[in-house]
Amino acid sequence: MISNRPQPATFKPSGPLGGKISVPGDKSISHRALIFSALAVGKSRISGLLEGEDVLATAEALRAMGARIEKKDDVWTVQGVGVGGLMQPENVLDMGNSGTSTRLLMGLISSHGISAAFVGDASLTKRPMGRVIEPLSQMGADIRARETSDHKSCLPLTVRGLCPAVPITYRLPVASAQVKSAILLAGLNAPGITRVIEPVLTRDHSETMLKGFGAQIDVETDADDCRIISLTGEAELKPQKIKVPGDPSSAAFLVVAALIIPGSDIIIENVGINPTRSGLYEILQKMGGDIRFARQRKVGGEPVADIHVRHSPLTGIDVPAQIAPSMIDEFPILFVAAAMASGETSTRGLHELRVKESDRLAQMAKGLGLLGVEVTEKEDGLTIQGSGGKPLTGGRTRPVIETALDHRIAMSFAVAGLVTKSGLTIDDIRPVETSFPGFADLLQQLAS
Numbered sequence: 437m438i439s440n441r442p443q444p445a446t447f448k449p450s451g452p453l454g455g456k457i458s459v460p461g462d463k464s465i466s467h468r469a470l471i472f473s474a475l476a477v478g479k480s481r482i483s484g485l486l487e488g489e490d491v492l493a494t495a496e497a498l499r500a501m502g503a504r505i506e507k508k509d510d511v512w513t514v515q516g517v518g519v520g521g522l523m524q525p526e527n528v529l530d531m532g533n534s535g536t537s538t539r540l541l542m543g544l545i546s547s548h549g550i551s552a553a554f555v556g557d558a559s560l561t562k563r564p565m566g567r568v569i570e571p572l573s574q575m576g577a578d579i580r581a582r583e584t585s586d587h588k589s590c591l592p593l594t595v596r597g598l599c600p601a602v603p604i605t606y607r608l609p610v611a612s613a614q615v616k617s618a619i620l621l622a623g624l625n626a627p628g629i630t631r632v633i634e635p636v637l638t639r640d641h642s643e644t645m646l647k648g649f650g651a652q653i654d655v656e657t658d659a660d661d662c663r664i665i666s667l668t669g670e671a672e673l674k675p676q677k678i679k680v681p682g683d684p685s686s687a688a689f690l691v692v693a694a695l696i697i698p699g700s701d702i703i704i705e706n707v708g709i710n711p712t713r714s715g716l717y718e719i720l721q722k723m724g725g726d727i728r729f730a731r732q733r734k735v736g737g738e739p740v741a742d743i744h745v746r747h748s749p750l751t752g753i754d755v756p757a758q759i760a761p762s763m764i765d766e767f768p769i770l771f772v773a774a775a776m777a778s779g780e781t782s783t784r785g786l787h788e789l790r791v792k793e794s795d796r797l798a799q800m801a802k803g804l805g806l807l808g809v810e811v812t813e814k815e816d817g818l819t820i821q822g823s824g825g826k827p828l829t830g831g832r833t834r835p836v837i838e839t840a841l842d843h844r845i846a847m848s849f850a851v852a853g854l855v856t857k858s859g860l861t862i863d864d865i866r867p868v869e870t871s872f873p874g875f876a877d878l879l880q881q882l883a884s
């Protein structure tokens with residue numbers, strides 16, 4: 437983080453948003469682009485990489501393990517070490533706020549003959565790591581984590597990899613692309629076939645990119661509709677040229693802002709619209725949102741479009757639990773849209789939101805409550821009564837919202853601030869740097 441002290445920021449009612457903009461590169465794809473490039477033999481080039489703190493933490497860790505990573509004229513180059521070629525890092529790997537960096541790199545290290553210690557910030561240190569420790573231990577890694585009083589395995593932890601690792605077949609007990617990717621990364625340096633069985637489809641960027649890098653990876657669906665991903669280990673990855681599309685999870689904040697601020701009309705160019713990520717857009721359209729996808733095309737194997745959004749009156753909706761994995765990071769901003777819709781929005785099946793950068797159900801319920809929104813918090817979701825487009829008002833003139841080191845909570849309330857009667861203050865805007873550098877400036881640009 438840039439500064440050690442919280443940086444409060446105030447967001448006031450806004451006039452209509454307008455203009456054509458683009459958002460920073462996709463966070464998930466950026467992590468993977470760096471990691472797979474570091475494992476290729478030769479030099480890869482990446483443009484559009486997200487230069488947020490989370491991705492920079494991944495880059496720094498890969499450098500510490502021998503990859504040469506540089507930036508010149510907006511293009512990042514990665515000189516890979518080849519699968520099996522990682523070097524022993526000399527220092528502890530500091531993952532900051534990033535769960536994706538931690539879990540993916542734990543997978544990577546698990547099948548190399550090296551060891552590493554992982555630390556992170558106060559938010560990351562609370563997040564459960566047992567979900568990756570279990571399969572990676574089956575593959576032979578020796579992982580020692582801090583055990584909490586409520587029996588969670590958390591950071592700080594150390595991973596001692598095993599080379600050659602043991603290829604496994606693993607059925608995911610939670611719908612998690614991070615767990616899937618950690619196992620596949622470990623499998624890259626294991627002899628034989630590593631299989632991940634995925635009962636519920638999660639983002640598939642790892643599979644797409646591994647294919648692009650020349651790994652042998654097959655995906656089939658079994659009789660029970662489970663996806664079976666089979667990766668042949670001891671792969672040789674070929675260097676690639678990668679163009680990272682704009683992040684749909686970042687665009688989501690601007691899309692909802694435009695939908696709920698009267699008179700708005702914006703275009704966000706070059707946004708990823710992979711169906712494993714586009715659940716929010718589908719739900720907002722069903723709520724009555726005027727969202728159109730123009731110039732649909734493929735960039736580096738990923739579907740991309742320009743998104744045209746106009747202000748629209750929204751109607752509350754019952755969000756089916758099955759859609760959750762395709763919009764797992766977008767619930768905080770959906771809750772803001774729901775607060776401005778007419779009628780009730782209900783959500784369920786969202787236990788995973790309690791173990792993200794913060795407990796997102798609790799933080800959103802608390803913050804929206806301060807804005808006068810009627811919210812019921814259940815164990816696995818929120819039910820929200822919308823204002824029908826009326827500005828949000830709380831008991832206090834300008835409430836201070838707790839963001840709990842969570843970038844998506846901070847950005848959701850920043851957007852909510854634009855539709856309040858007299859503004860709100862978020863207690864700390866620094867976490868936004870993890871995924872969306874320039875967020876506040878971009879909002880201002882759209883408003884002026």
Ligand code: S3P
Nearest residue numbers: 464536611612613614615764765
């Ligand atoms: C991510 C997967 C998701 C998501 C996270 C990024 C990834 O986490 O919430 O922001 O890049 O694989 P889970 O795997 O925990 O669902």
